[in-house]
Amino acid sequence: MYPFTEKYDESQDIIMVQQACDGSRQAMEKLVSLHQRFIYNVALKLVRDADDAADLTQEVLIKMITKLSLFNGKSSFRTWLYRMVMNHFISSKRKKAEKEVISFNKLGVYIDEVHDSEDMSPEEQERYSDHITDVRNNCMSSMLLCLDKQQRVVFVLGGVFNIKSTIASVLLDITPENFRKQLSRAKADLFQFMDHKCGLMYPANPCRCFKKTKGFMKEGKIDAETQTFKPEYQQSILSVSVAKNEELDSLMEGKYLQFFTSQVYADTKVGDQLIESLLFDPQIKRLFHLN
Numbered sequence: 001m002y003p004f005t006e007k008y009d010e011s012q013d014i015i016m017v018q019q020a021c022d023g024s025r026q027a028m029e030k031l032v033s034l035h036q037r038f039i040y041n042v043a044l045k046l047v048r049d050a051d052d053a054a055d056l057t058q059e060v061l062i063k064m065i066t067k068l069s070l071f072n073g074k075s076s077f078r079t080w081l082y083r084m085v086m087n088h089f090i091s092s093k094r095k096k097a098e099k100e101v102i103s104f105n106k107l108g109v110y111i112d113e114v115h116d117s118e119d120m121s122p123e124e125q126e127r128y129s130d131h132i133t134d135v136r137n138n139c140m141s142s143m144l145l146c147l148d149k150q151q152r153v154v155f156v157l158g159g160v161f162n163i164k165s166t167i168a169s170v171l172l173d174i175t176p177e178n179f180r181k182q183l184s185r186a187k188a189d190l191f192q193f194m195d196h197k198c199g200l201m202y203p204a205n206p207c208r209c210f211k212k213t214k215g216f217m218k219e220g221k222i223d224a225e226t227q228t229f230k231p232e233y234q235q236s237i238l239s240v241s242v243a244k245n246e247e248l249d250s251l252m253e254g255k256y257l258q259f260f261t262s263q264v265y266a267d268t269k270v271g272d273q274l275i276e277s278l279l280f281d282p283q284i285k286r287l288f289h290l291n
Contacts, residue, residue, distance in 0.1 A: 001034050001037050002240040002241060005240075008078070010076050013034075013077035013078060014077060015027075016028075016031045017068060021069055032065070035064075036061060036268070037265075037266075037267060037268065039057050039060055041265055042157075045141065045144060045152075045156045046149070046153065047095040047096075049096055050266075052095040054268060056088075059088065060085050060088050063084055064084065082171045083170070083171050083173065086153055086157075089153060090149050090150060097142075098149075101146060102146075103146055104193045108193065111139075111207050112206075112207075114212065116206060118211040118212070118214040119210075124210075128213060131213050132213045134222075135216065136209040137263050139209070140263070143193060143194070144156070151189070154182045154183050158180075159186070159187060160257075161237065161241050165180050165183070190256070191253075191256050236262050238261040239265070240265050241261070
């Protein structure tokens with residue numbers, strides 16, 4: 001589910017919120033299921049690690065459930081929820097990967113030094129293409145971690161998920177102009193690093209994804225016999241955020257952004273787990289009189 005398409009029907013949110021507050025466990029399940037996938041994918045871009053992203057998602061969904069009765073309808077439920085989500089993400093404690101990748105300079109040194117002498121034949125590159133893609137995506141996620149958390153959130157909303165400044169600015173409680181300025185700075189920092197380090201951008205740069213992949217396979221960090229992605233996860237971010245935002249996208253920027261928007265729009269069972277563990281909690285059942 002992607003809640004920022006033009007086809008998104010906010011009236012269904014209001015119905016489910018009312019039913020959940022009236023004690024419908026089924027409506028609460030639907031509300032969690034409707035929003036948990038997008039929340040998880042934003043979290044995954046912010047912290048890189050799947051387990052940390054699942055933890056962040058669960059924290060936010062718990063907030064949504066416990067504060068649901070405070071929703072007063074003065075704004076859309078989508079706005080109310082995602083303001084809460086973004087505030088939580090920005091104020092949350094640094095996760096594991098955020099402590100490992102702390103600057104573009106240090107990431108650049110790592111990229112220059114690790115597995116720079118490995119090589120793969122064209123046949124190997126074809127055979128292990130999924131693993132190469134996985135390493136590339138992990139590298140792109142590491143680049144995002146070099147941005148500060150506010151920049152990261154702004155870039156993920158505007159650059160990765162292509163949410164218009166008029167909407168994203170409301171979620172972050174800033175002006176559209178301020179959002180565009182922050183997004184422009186985040187893009188400049190990120191793209192400048194890619195220009196100097198990424199072989200995908202300029203052939204003169206020595207870094208190659210397949211070289212890193214070959215080295216990680218030798219280290220045993222990648223199992224050459226396992227499938228990197230499950231087929232049901234092959235949907236891309238671009239395929240769900242199909243609206244083109246001319247205000248924030250251009251042909252020149254497209255060559256950079258395609259590496260982020262082509263990444264997998266991942267699924268997660270955190271919503272199902274939360275329903276099982278939380279909605280059966282006696283305190284939650286008493287709070288909402290769930291039936």
